[in-house]
């Protein structure tokens with residue numbers, strides 16, 4: 001497709017604007033609605049759990065930014081800083097530097113103490129993605145360190161792993177006030193950095209913790225009852241077509257540990273989700289005597 005000069009100039013202007021926001025990836029994603037979840041899914045049919053709180057979130061069309069169909073102008077003009085390095089430690093550092101003292105969304109001025117970037121093994125095979133930092137995480141600068149974090153640690157341990165062996169991050173990196181659900185614009189602004197982290201770490205499996213994480217990663221607006229119990233093929237925008245050594249991750253959805261603290265009856269269902277992941281990764285459950 002050939003663009004006329006006026007349109008091309010407008011597009012370049014838009015690209016510069018998104019660069020200032022820290023957004024480097026522009027891709028086309030077909031609108032997805034609940035029934036498509038079944039089409040994308042592989043594996044067993046979902047279970048029928050109780051609905052998770054915070055389940056409803058308006059649908060979104062993209063994890064990054066609008067695209068222009070049929071033209072690759074953005075891909076040519078928007079290399080990411082971390083593409084300069086192959087070491088994931090250095091690459092994550094570059095993403096963190098790019099994030100800077102971020103003021104890209106309104107969460108920066110709503111009481112955050114610090115940005116909670118992510119923690120863990122930069123070469124992890126397994127990655128957990130939550131919703132956003134809470135009070136403890138905001139205070140310590142590390143995701144999942146409060147009561148929900150202790151439960152996540154137990155879940156990881158039950159899978160036969162240590163917390164240091166996985167990577168943990170959130171959709172938004174600043175604490176929403178009063179632990180409210182992050183809003184659409186906040187998720188859309190922050191999640192490109194998460195996508196870049198995933199593209200650098202190249203995990204085999206990403207586990208979305210809760211409906212907010214699942215819907216932001218998959219861009220599917222569906223209830224937890226449909227999202228859980230199966231694998232999805234997942235490729236973050238930052239890795240699309242740029243890394244022949246990694247064909248993307250499998251993504252599973254389970255309950256957020258904070259939800260499991262409120263409704264412990266669902267722990268058995270969450271364990272089923274984790275067992276599905278363990279089977280795929282060849283993990284054996286931890287011995288009870290530990």
Ligand code: SF4
Pocket residue numbers: 099102103104105106107108115172173174186189190
């Ligand atoms: S939530 Fe993300 S985009 Fe918003 S200010 Fe914090 S780091 Fe920046």
